[in-house]
Amino acid sequence: MGNINIIETRVRGFIEDIQHPRQKKKLNINDLEYQLRQQIEDYYDMDGYTLFYETIQAMTEEKILSPIMNKQTNSGSPGLPLYYWVNVKKQEANWDRLEMLKRNDLLDFTYYNQHPEWQTADEWERILKLYDFLKTEVERDLVSLEERSLELFGYEKFLTDEQLFPGGAGFLERIGVNKERLKIVTYGEPFVYWLKRGCDLNSLKRILIVENLSFFHTSIKLLEEESLDYEPEMIIYGEGRKIESSFSFFFRMFPEKPYLFYYAGDLDAEGYSIFNRLKERYGDCSIQPALKIYRKMLDCEQLANEERKQVRNEFDKNAFFSWFTDEEQVQLESLWVKQKRIPQEVLTVESWRRWL
Numbered sequence: 001m002g003n004i005n006i007i008e009t010r011v012r013g014f015i016e017d018i019q020h021p022r023q024k025k026k027l028n029i030n031d032l033e034y035q036l037r038q039q040i041e042d043y044y045d046m047d048g049y050t051l052f053y054e055t056i057q058a059m060t061e062e063k064i065l066s067p068i069m070n071k072q073t074n075s076g077s078p079g080l081p082l083y084y085w086v087n088v089k090k091q092e093a094n095w096d097r098l099e100m101l102k103r104n105d106l107l108d109f110t111y112y113n114q115h116p117e118w119q120t121a122d123e124w125e126r127i128l129k130l131y132d133f134l135k136t137e138v139e140r141d142l143v144s145l146e147e148r149s150l151e152l153f154g155y156e157k158f159l160t161d162e163q164l165f166p167g168g169a170g171f172l173e174r175i176g177v178n179k180e181r182l183k184i185v186t187y188g189e190p191f192v193y194w195l196k197r198g199c200d201l202n203s204l205k206r207i208l209i210v211e212n213l214s215f216f217h218t219s220i221k222l223l224e225e226e227s228l229d230y231e232p233e234m235i236i237y238g239e240g241r242k243i244e245s246s247f248s249f250f251f252r253m254f255p256e257k258p259y260l261f262y263y264a265g266d267l268d269a270e271g272y273s274i275f276n277r278l279k280e281r282y283g284d285c286s287i288q289p290a291l292k293i294y295r296k297m298l299d300c301e302q303l304a305n306e307e308r309k310q311v312r313n314e315f316d317k318n319a320f321f322s323w324f325t326d327e328e329q330v331q332l333e334s335l336w337v338k339q340k341r342i343p344q345e346v347l348t349v350e351s352w353r354r355w356l
Contacts, residue, residue, distance in 0.1 A: 007051040008058075010036055015064060020087040021117040022167070025064070027084045029074045030057065049076050056080055063087060094119040094232060103127070106134045108176025118167075118174065126153055127175060134181060142185040145214075169223055190253075192222050192237040192247040199233045207291060208232040209247075210242060211265035215344045222349065229292040230262050238265070245275055262316065264290035267297055267332070269310040270342030274322040276313075291322050293347070296355055298331055300346035307339045 014032065028256060033052055037043045053076065059065045065084045072082040094116065100109045106126065112118055115116040121232035129152050133140070146156040153159070159179075172179060173320055194216075195204075208230060210216050216237040235248075236243070263278065265271035279287045318338060321329045335341065 005022070005038065006040060008055045010039065011052065011055045012013055012059070015059065015086055016089075018126065019064075019086055020239060021089050024066075024088060025086040026068075027086050028078050029082055033074070043188045048297045052076075053078060053080060055250050056084075067276045073321075077270065088117060090117075094121075095124055095231060106131055106177075111174045114298060126171065129153070130177065134177070137181060137183055140183045142183050144187055145182070148182045148184050160225075161338060182191045186245070188283065189242065189246055190249045191239070191243060191248070192216075194223070194235045196233045197334065204233045204259070206232040206260045206262070207234045207236060207250075208263075209261060209263045209278075210344065211238045211239045211243075212264075212344045213239070213272060214236060215264070215347055218349055222352060223345065227352065230290065232262065238263075238274070240270075241274055244274065244281060247282060249346060257285065260286055261287040262290040263287060264293040264344050265314065265342065266269060266341060267294065268307055268343075269312045269317065269336075271341075273311070273313050273316040274314040276319050280288070291323060294324075295328070296352070297344065297346055299302075300342060300351065301331070301335070303346045304310075304335060305341040305344045310341075312336075 002029045010019070012034065014035070015027075018027070036052060040046075040048060040245075042048075043274065051315075056065065058069060062086060066087055067081040067082060068083040068085060070083070074082050085276075095112070103109075106116050107130070112123075133152060145159060149159045150156040153168070155165065155168075158165045159171065160169060162169045168191070172182075208219065210219055216235060219228055223232065239246075263275050265274055275287075275289060284333040324332060
């Protein structure tokens, strides 16, 4: 009986030390048994492996350990799976249920009742700060998520940086509160633009948005040479999908009046979707594809390359194609079927001269 207690006590003590209250840990059975052999001098005399085997089996039945069944076994007889999960440590509820009930009007404690391991002092302190805020949310102004996170939790990245703050990103979901209730606003990063020399902001009317940086600089050169299609007074660097959020800054930076926006991106699935989402999101604006520029790109079909890891949205594709002539749609559809794309970089200052 003493031998069993020595083996079982050592094994259970080791497992308890590495058990985590929130995540499983992987255990190598050979490593664990090796430690026992090093610590117990008469391990073999007491038939230590048999006692070790029985302890592991008992802890598996108790759901403390879970075998990883991948055909790898240890070297003992009878054999054991080589790897086990050390399951999360079961914990009793720590919070006062009456205090939780007092805050049920604004918060949802269902998750914490089901996962008492989250009932920690730090988590409760965050909940109290959140509850106090929610009582006054009607009176609060909109601020950024980072600003609100700093105010409530002491760190601006608490709700967004999972590496710095494990569990922080899931805090609001655990307590049943959506981000909108924090009275936050998402700010897009302002876009980069080029204004035509000598242009008066009051005379600004035509704006060209280009998806890629190379063509942004090419467009500036062509604009200065007065050879750019549409003769825009401004060129905006869309920076791929970023323009979908940053475009809102235009109306905070420039006079309110009707503008003509032309969009030119890659001829590929992602480019079609960016244009379509931009037009849908800003439906009050006159946004159309820069067809003259796209036709020059189609003229460079020999430089088409393969699409790589793009989301292919049939609705966005069809909406984009509808702007083109029947003949052009056949050409575009052929590229689509072949999963080919024409990047905007086919348009250089050198290639542009062919159309002058």
